[in-house]
Amino acid sequence: MKNLRMPLFLLALLGSLAFAEDLEFSAADTAWMLVATGLVLLMTPALAFFYGGLVRSKNALNTMMMSFSALGFVAVAWALLGYSLALSGEGNFIGDLRYLFLNNVGLENKGAIADISIPHMLWMIFQGTFAIITAALISGAVVERMRFPAFLLFITLWSLFVYAPLAKWVWGGGFLADLGAWDFAGGTVVHINSGMAALAAALVLGARKDFGRQAILPHNVPFVLLGAALLWFGWFGFNAGSAWAASATAGLALTNTILAPAATVVAWSLIDLRRTGRVTAVGLATAIVVGLVVITPAAAFVSPLFALAMGAIGAFPSYYVLLWRARSSLDDSLDVFAVHGVGGITGAILTGVFAQESVNGLFNGLIAGNPAQVLIQAFAALIAVVFSLTVTFVLLKLVGAITPLKATLKEEGVGMDITQHGEEAYTSGEGAILVRSETPMPVARPKPAGGTD
């Protein structure tokens, strides 16, 4: 995804003189976008593994369910209303209702707010996968304590009232696009947005009862690595798919999506090595995500060499914010703010530094003699920060007025899997007695002599 000027650039690249409103339908572009949509959708279950591995075993299912439920609730909200609010109409702030309930969303490559060579419907659902992952990302800040029903209500409303407007401003021809801020695949809409919403959510919810009192360790680090691997894989659809075409632009975006996280992994490992003498697995998995976040707004705007530079530089702010956060009283449990918020801001600003017109055909950054672009990028990031923080804060207060946000201390102690879902991630089945009907069976309780109560 990018701003609306992008299709003009694609045309220029193809040497076509056609009008911007009249892209030819392309089977090749459609084929790639079918795949890319599946790839972006995979990022949400990937995130479930990434987050699920980082929490304690008694909360593993609950954490994974927060991502998985976004696949349902946010997708439905997107189809019924969110898409229309985000990507329709001439307004600068919010869309209209022309695509309500998917009215007027057809299989032609016409009728969408942007100029596309693929079916409008495919474009709608490709965009929907972004809304899903963005809402799921916030869950990292509230794991191990937020009541599940409250979470469901929160992400559904959030996708409509925070995600959709911001998507409109950046991608739907809104005022941030008019300002000249560039965001190729969603650094602002997805990452700054979810990172700030996470910060607001952590502040409203408050800390877990054990936070700062005892060590809370990841229960399955291989899950974290698996999640990072699948996120990286899915991100090819996220970034290269944001070209909306099987094009040279997509090739550049995919190259940068490999190189930038690679550089972040190297930089992160070296910082780790210098600071503690050891390279950590959780650190490396985090570095991959930070690199992906940083390159997202710039994926097809910078040369591969500058993508390496962005990845390496991007490691530093997130690494040190993460260190600070762990010692602070802020229980953003899985560091969504440090990774997506700080990484997103770094990426947005570095896009204004390293962009070159000779690469992207659109605009220059600082390095190519246009320092003003850095300020424009920073200003757009600042607006996203303020908007996401305040509206998420208010939204959570509203949800909290309807239903309690936080589980009780006892529920938190027993674990969210059992108290919220009535299931366990790792159960031996010992002592489990089958219940055949609603009325409890007269079962003999195992009560050995000298039992514990």
Add this chain to the structure above:
Amino acid sequence: MKLIVAIIRSEKLNDVLEALFKAEVRGLSISRIQGHGGEMEQVETYRGTTVKMELSEKVRLEIGVSDHFVEPTVQAIMEGARTGEVGDGKIFVLPVEKVYRIRTGEQDTAAVTPVS
């Protein structure tokens, strides 16, 4: 000397360890066990199959102490493990015939005195 065996809620382990540490009780073993103590069964559902979990996860502590440490140890466990609801657990105090410290061959009270 006595052997104190305590069965507590898993989620209270940290509070108990904290209380024991404050009471200067050092040297203990824990094991994860399953047990049943008359508390309400937990009901879980897996794809339409509803089960009652009759056994719940508990932690067993074993602490060998000299006689004058029995009371502080028991108090610390009581304080750390109590929630006031059924299922908080039990503390057993058992007589001990002989204790050896393997490293030095020290016996009895000398063997359960923490190395400072």
